[in-house]
Amino acid sequence: MKQYMLSVHHESPAEVATISDEDMQRMFQQVDAFNEEVRQAGAWVFAGGLEGIESATVVDARGGAAVITDGPFAETKEYLGGFWVITAADLDEALEWARKGSAACEGRVEVRPFQGEA
Amino acid sequence: MGADAARGIEQVFRAEHGRLVAGLIRRFGDIDLAEESLGDALVAALQTWPEQGRPPNPGAWLATTAANRAIDRLRRESTRDARHSEAFAMTVNRPDPLLEAGALTEQDGAVTDDRLRLIFTCCHPALAPDARIALTLRLLGGLTAAEIARAFLVPEPTMAQRLTRAKRKIRTAGIPFRVPRAADLPGRIDGVLAVLYLIFNEGYLATVSGAPVEQDPGRDASARDDSGRDESPRDESPRDGSLRDDLCAEAIRLTRVLRTLLPDEPEVTGLLALMLLIRARRPARLRDGVLVPLDEQDRRRWDRAGIGEGHDLVRACLHRNRPGPYQIQAAINAVHTDAATPADTDWAQIVALYDQLRAVHPSPVVELNRAVAVAELDGPAVGLALVEPLALAGYPAWHVTRADLLRRLDQRDEAAAAYDRAIALTGNPAERAFLRRRRAGIDGGAGVGT
Numbered sequence: 001m002k003q004y005m006l007s008v009h010h011e012s013p014a015e016v017a018t019i020s021d022e023d024m025q026r027m028f029q030q031v032d033a034f035n036e037e038v039r040q041a042g043a044w045v046f047a048g049g050l051e052g053i054e055s056a057t058v059v060d061a062r063g064g065a066a067v068i069t070d071g072p073f074a075e076t077k078e079y080l081g082g083f084w085v086i087t088a089a090d091l092d093e094a095l096e097w098a099r100k101g102s103a104a105c106e107g108r109v110e111v112r113p114f115q116g117e118a
Numbered sequence: 119m120g121a122d123a124a125r126g127i128e129q130v131f132r133a134e135h136g137r138l139v140a141g142l143i144r145r146f147g148d149i150d151l152a153e154e155s156l157g158d159a160l161v162a163a164l165q166t167w168p169e170q171g172r173p174p175n176p177g178a179w180l181a182t183t184a185a186n187r188a189i190d191r192l193r194r195e196s197t198r199d200a201r202h203s204e205a206f207a208m209t210v211n212r213p214d215p216l217l218e219a220g221a222l223t224e225q226d227g228a229v230t231d232d233r234l235r236l237i238f239t240c241c242h243p244a245l246a247p248d249a250r251i252a253l254t255l256r257l258l259g260g261l262t263a264a265e266i267a268r269a270f271l272v273p274e275p276t277m278a279q280r281l282t283r284a285k286r287k288i289r290t291a292g293i294p295f296r297v298p299r300a301a302d303l304p305g306r307i308d309g310v311l312a313v314l315y316l317i318f319n320e321g322y323l324a325t326v327s328g329a330p331v332e333q334d335p336g337r338d339a340s341a342r343d344d345s346g347r348d349e350s351p352r353d354e355s356p357r358d359g360s361l362r363d364d365l366c367a368e369a370i371r372l373t374r375v376l377r378t379l380l381p382d383e384p385e386v387t388g389l390l391a392l393m394l395l396i397r398a399r400r401p402a403r404l405r406d407g408v409l410v411p412l413d414e415q416d417r418r419r420w421d422r423a424g425i426g427e428g429h430d431l432v433r434a435c436l437h438r439n440r441p442g443p444y445q446i447q448a449a450i451n452a453v454h455t456d457a458a459t460p461a462d463t464d465w466a467q468i469v470a471l472y473d474q475l476r477a478v479h480p481s482p483v484v485e486l487n488r489a490v491a492v493a494e495l496d497g498p499a500v501g502l503a504l505v506e507p508l509a510l511a512g513y514p515a516w517h518v519t520r521a522d523l524l525r526r527l528d529q530r531d532e533a534a535a536a537y538d539r540a541i542a543l544t545g546n547p548a549e550r551a552f553l554r555r556r557r558a559g560i561d562g563g564a565g566v567g568t
Binding site: 002088089090091092094095111112113 | 242244290291292293294296298299302
């Protein structure tokens with residue numbers, strides 16, 4: 001079995017801000033149902049949605065002393081919203097989970113394998 | 119050893135390549151190992167067959183030899199990551215849905231399944247389109263990286279890297295070596311057909327600019343022949359020219375293989391018919407390096423065998439009554455090839471077929487080609503009214519169609535301007551030469567220099 005990260009990216013903070021409470025509720029319910037399906041199938045490793053980028057802090061200790069900065073890591077508007085870590089026999093299985101996850105959270109999902117074997 | 123003997127052995131090798139490499143991949147779970155050990159087997163064949171004679175079953179001989187070489191390599195390469203190979207092998211050896219369903223016997227299944235698995239692996243949607251084409255030609259077609267590079271007019275190192283990256287992605291992302299499950303099969307088959315059609319188009323249209331050929335089913339079914347062999351200086355060597363046609367032949371061959379592996383999929387038959395009918399007209403498409411449009415072609419130069427087979431396949435599809443885009447396009451081509459002269463063309467049936475096509479595969483290009491047929495029935499003014507609103511300003515064939523209709527309506531200045539636009543957008547010299555000739559035939563309007 002291999003492990004894959006299924007990550008959800010948002011186009012921009014503005015995109016998320018314009019989602020109505022109603023739509024948000026619907027997505028939460030869909031994701032909850034999806035998560036349950038992943039757990040039932042025994043494919044669940046870990047998952048979670050991330051707080052918004054306003055809550056982010058960047059730490060850079062490459063030069064020795066740690067530099068701490070308010071804000072997200074990326075310069076771009078696009079940012080990571082949340083992710084699932086699953087086990088799957090092969091990419092086709094991971095892609096099938098990603099299909100369902102993408103429909104549930106109504107966002108694009110990137111599928112990347114972890115290095116090494118599970 | 120004589121050149122003939124070597125060539126003969128290489129022909130056998132090419133013909134068996136797909137089957138052999140697929141079997142090795144299934145057994146050893148590693149594409150590189152499969153390719154390398156198959157290469158070893160070829161060397162062995164070139165060494166021993168000329169003296170000892172060709173074995174009664176060359177395929178079996180090569181399979182056994184390659185497998186032995188693979189085992190040798192595995193033993194020698196003790197640093198090879200055995201866990202990693204094993205992990206891939208686990209992916210490979212999972213129960214196969216087709217085998218379990220009894221659709222293929224264990225005996226036949228072992229041979230048939232492997233090529234089918236390989237074709238779906240090579241055409242996996244997780245691979246970039248360029249990668250799918252390269253991998254399909256390399257593993258199923260048995261072409262070398264150098265041959266594929268020449269056919270697609272890219273440097274050999276570029277093509278070699280493309281193949282390496284594709285194989286690496288298969289390994290690291292865990293693309294499985296299997297036939298997709300039933301629910302995914304229709305979409306995945308479409309993907310395979312698209313790759314085969316891309317290969318065919320590359321060999322047939324041979325764009326000079328290297329820009330990707332627009333993959334729209336409507337385009338190639340148009341009444342207008344788009345282009346023929348690429349006559350640019352780079353392709354003057356007969357080897358390159360024939361290699362481009364070799365791509366057509368290879369696409370047709372692979373589609374035939376796919377048809378034996380998926381006999382119940384009518385779109386596979388449809389694509390085969392479409393390719394055969396298009397290619398059958400090739401001998402009449404060029405004269406002195408200038409494109410000859412369909413209505414001016416010498417139909418005696420058409421390949422009658424190809425047309426005959428294409429028509430038989432189209433009839434078979436009609437009986438299945440599960441229409442799809444490739445089948446409909448093939449039927450459109452069949453109406454053309456059925457006509458003894460341009461005047462005998464059943465344009466009403468062509469329009470009816472385009473009506474079918476736009477229902478299953480709507481696109482501006484399909485609308486464009488339909489408008490060409492409508493113009494034949496209802497006159498150029500009606501056709502032009504359908505063409506004008508289409509959002510195809512970047513598409514050369516749109517300008518060519520407009521130019522032709524305007525010319526027939528005697529709107530000379532507009533026709534001249536449209537021909538100029540088409541010439542500017544067209545990369546193929548044979549087609550350009552044809553357009554310039556049409557442009558020169560219009561009185562009035564200052565033209566772009568010939």
